[in-house]
Amino acid sequence: MVQVAFFVGAIGATGGALAVIALRNPFYSVLALVVHLVSLAGLFLLLYAQFVAAAQVVVYAGAVMVLYVFVAAYVGAVEEPIWEPIPGQRFLAPLLAVALLVELTIAILGTGLTALDSEGPTVHAGFGTPAEIGNLLLERFLVVFEAASMLLLIAAVGAVVLAGRRTTPPTSSASRPGSAGSGSEVAAGPHAPTATSSLAPADPPSAAEQGG
Amino acid sequence: MTLPFADTNFAEATWILVVKSIVIFAVIFAIVPVLTVVERKVLGRFQARYGPNRVGPYGLMQPLADAVKLVTKEHYRPRNAIPILWPIAPALVVFTGVATLAILPFGDVKDGVGFYGIDVPIGILYFFAFGSIAFYGLLLGGWASGSKYSFLGAMRAAAQLISYEISMGLALLGAIMMAGSLSLVSIVEAQHQVWYILPQFVGFLIFMVAGFAETNRAPFDLPEADAELVAGYGTEYGGMRYGSYAMAEYIEMFVISGVAVTFFLGGWHGPGPGWLDPIWVIVKIFAFLFLFMWIRATLPRVRYDQLMSLGWKVLLPLATLNVLVTAVLVTVT
Known part of the structure; x- marks a missing residue:
């Protein structure tokens, strides 16, 4: 059950993120971003972070994406500029992407994989509730x-x-x-x-x- | 076995949860058709006419006839409509409406079974999370129809929903602070002495005004203002797809009334033995639903700029002030 939920969320999140950059129509990109954000909220729920999941949906999928939808729907399909807004962008962008990939790979290989074979951290009762997050925000x-x-x-x-x-x-x-x-x-x-x-x-x- | 997801305040066996979901679903789907005929009857009486009275005794079988008509209609899709998104939109609205029903408490824990779908610690945030997804149902429906009226209706719905959602949340915050919990069950339990409609009267008024706007009901039914926009986001829909939008509106009315009952009218509290609790909740909810119909029959539609200035210049400052005053009072006492 947990595995099924995780893979549904993971496929939704990755697919949504890919669709954001792959789709041509900005309105579809916005909708794909919404799918991504909602899937992400599902993953947060699996991690016992209920408040973060709710905030993710209310603030990002709700409030922030509404603005994107407004812009995309009102402005419509904008003609892509044929010139490069930033000179050398064509060569700079892949370079930066590769740098980011290397950086993330080092970070993941260095830290995240050590937890693969373990059961993960033990979560005490009430973890991730609004009360706990409120205490953290207002004290620590x-x-x-x-x-x-x-x-x-x-x-x-x-x-x-x-x-x-x-x-x-x-x-x-x-x-x-x-x-x-x-x-x-x-x-x-x-x-x-x-x-x-x-x-x-x-x-x-x-x-x-x-x-x- | 407990749920694999984030924990709840009261864990139950999975089969109980399944049975509860089916019961809630069945009850609501029995109530919604009744509501349609009640609304038409009530509106009829307000306007000094009979309302539907042809189908069955007193016209009570009218919703059955309506449902048969809507279901058997041709599934017509306009040429401009976008294939997949267009049919999804009404389903999304119904889904979010039904999902929100899960947190409405109809009673406390009796014989090991909680009289509510699920008691989540994030409580009312669950309601707001699904509310913000429901918005996409309206927006997608309007946008994917490929028609000007639908698009304008969807844009109005979007602006209206995000404008009033904040005031709505802030209005509930007063009651949340007094109860010291986000969970709807705890909030009802905290009202065993005094219902929050008395100390939180301002919050109650703001919540009801925002609730009328959230459900797109008169006098805030600008997204489907039939005089200017034909039917707003629902213009191009027919058959049961149109019926889904109508059904979602009634479910949302039910949910808003349920939240109002939970936060301000003491939920299941009432005289009589414990088994009357769910009945009390339903009676209170129906009182609110009657209020919805009463106001629809009484008040004219507001203008769009009035709607926006009411939301941003009156309700929002008032709700913020209410939160501040409540916070000070809660801290002092």
């Missing part, structure tokens, strides 16, 4: 936790400031061609708030849920 890792939440707060404030700044050009550019008078400004008036209010939910949820 308090400074790191607070630093991360400050970072997210700064990011959220920055996003609000940037979004607030960007609302001014559309109204001014919309009123510029409308030299006929106030008629176009009235037309632009109700449109601008709806545009910002429909985009506004895109930023806060991820920051708020990760921060909380």
Whole structure:
């Protein structure tokens, strides 16, 4: 039973990750990423990390991927640039990939394989519950936790400031061609708030849920 | 034998779990058709008409006729629809709705059997995790239909769901802090003296408003606003695929009502002997379901910008304030 669940999760995670980079349509890539994240949550569940599994689904598969879906669905299939955005990317990218592979291989061979023949660590009752993770976050890792939440707060404030700044050009550019008078400004008036209010939910949820 | 996965607060034999899942499944699938006819009857009375009264006595066999009609309809797929994703979407919504039912407690442990599907330590996070997967059912359905109305409906549903999910979580956080546990069973047990609707009244109101938005019910039924979007994400669906969306909506209503009963109305607590516990839960849930129908019959649909500003500018600050005040009070007392 455990083995079956593990292999289902593992195949889902690997297949999803491969599909993310293999698929051409960005929307399918996003969906593949969702499959990957949900499979990963299943693997966390097998490791007795229930809270992490739930947080993975709620925050990543839920909040963060929604933004990706929004972007992919609204923007649609973007034409791939025919030039290289970064010069020498074609040669640099495989080099870095091989370096990463070597690094990971060393790390896995060095540490992970020693546990292969053992039963794994013994897990005490209540391991991975929200209460235990809350204690760890607020006692042992308090400074790191607070630093991360400050970072997210700064990011959220920055996003609000940037979004607030960007609302001014559309109204001014919309009123510029409308030299006929106030008629176009009235037309632009109700449109601008709806545009910002429909985009506004895109930023806060991820920051708020990760921060909380 | 225990489950291979993460541990639960109360472990039971596997066969008991299987039997429990079948019972919950059967009860809910008996309740959903009843709900459809009750809703139409209630709406009829609100609008000074009879409602369905042709099929069977008082029109009570109406859901049977509806089900037969939906199941025997042709499986039509629009040319623009994306083959695999399009049929998956309604199934996904029903699956997540049914999966969430597992954590609703209908009673405490009696004779070694817990009157709930499963009591997970992550408790209500389970509900939110499946809620965020249910969102993909709506979004995929709208996007894979290949139609403008469906797509707009799906986008509205997405924005609405993520906007109100946060307020919903924060509204429940007050009750969670008072009970000191995420587990729904422990939360009900903590309410044996006073139901949380009294100390957490603000949280209750926020939860109900967010719950109406989460289930896409009137007055927040913008994703399927029939006057502007035909039927939103469900426009291109027909037959039982459309029926699945409708069924999922009723299951979600049931789940939201169940969570509200668990967190704010004392769950299975009520006068009478212990075997009445599940009945009390069902009665309370039906009271909430009636509230859902009442509000649908009474309130007009809100505008989209009103919906967004209500969610972000009113509910979210209010819910945060509620959490802060509760936290201070819980720490002081």
